[in-house]
Amino acid sequence: MLKPPGDDWSLVEVGESDTTVYRRDKAFAKCCAPSGVPELTAERDRIQWLSGTALPSATVLDWIESPEGGCLMTSAVPGVPGDTLPAGAHDRAMRSLGRFLRELHSLEDCPFERPLAEVIASAADVVRRGAVNPDFLTDEWRKVAPEELLAEVVAESTYVESVLEPVVCHGDACLPNVFFDPDTLEVTGLIDLGRLGVADRYSDLALTTIQLHDEWSADPTPFLQAYGVPVPDKRRLHFFRLLDPLTWG
Missing domain, CATH: 3.30.200.20 (Phosphorylase Kinase; domain 1)
Known part of the structure; x- marks a missing residue:
């Protein structure tokens, strides 16, 4: 190497x-x-x-x-990764992250794309090879065969395609990939951009909100309000939360 x-x-x-x-x-x-x-x-x-x-x-x-x-x-991106912030900083950081992600999603002329069909095809390949990492699944999903999880994704994809909102997404918008100024709690940048590209906005919103719940035990409402979707599409949140762990094998 x-x-x-x-x-x-x-x-x-x-x-x-x-x-x-x-x-x-x-x-x-x-x-x-x-x-x-x-x-x-x-x-x-x-x-x-x-x-x-x-x-x-x-x-x-x-x-x-x-x-x-x-x-x-x-x-190096200055600041500290989001998963290291103390509990007292979470509310302000969520609002900062919501505003920042909205700015990212508002960028134009991005030459990179992550079409939903290609992402699902990637997930199908991971499942076919038996390479799904159970550590990325919830306790409930570990009880289900990956083939069944994929079948649910495929069945629900028609709905998601019908309401698709293409924007510039990070693609792996979890807290370790977002850096904050520890004093102002403003976002200072993003790392691990290998999946950045035009995709449905919920591919980011789903990962971020579940991370806020899992890593911070936080209600993501302040994040969603700052982003501008105080009442999110729960169906799309569930879809992308299920799809993402099937794509990492």
Whole structure:
């Protein structure tokens, strides 16, 4: 696997799909084996696009590709990840996140797309290979065969397609991927942009609201009010909460 140039990088984590993350001062390097280059290239392109908008974000510092793999170097997003915020900060942070996500969803001219049919096809492939990670499922869903969960997704997709609201989505809008200023509690940026693209707004809203419940034990109402959908479509929330864990195998 390729490593970042220089010997002053500190190992941060070894991730899935042969990905390793390093840090040096205010920079990060994400490195991968040859098999992971297409996915890392996609993340690089999305970081470059988002950094050209008005939203705060990381920037691409360098990109290295060789027969050993790829290495993406980016600036660090300031602040702290959302899952580390203390309970007393949750209400203000939820409102900040709602406003920020609305701004992201209001961006235009995004060249990347995540069509629902393709996402469902990806989930079908994961299920076919028996690669669904049970850790991503609720206790209730673990009692159900993945094939049955997928069948529910497919059956409900006709409704979701009929009310689709395409916007620029993060694609994995969970709290560890959102950074906040610990003092002002304003959002300072997003990380892990490999799934960023035009999709139904509820693909983000579903993940964020369930994260607020699971990680913070919080009622997501302040988030939804700040976002602008105080009465969300519960049917779409359920659909995308069920679909997402089937796509990570």
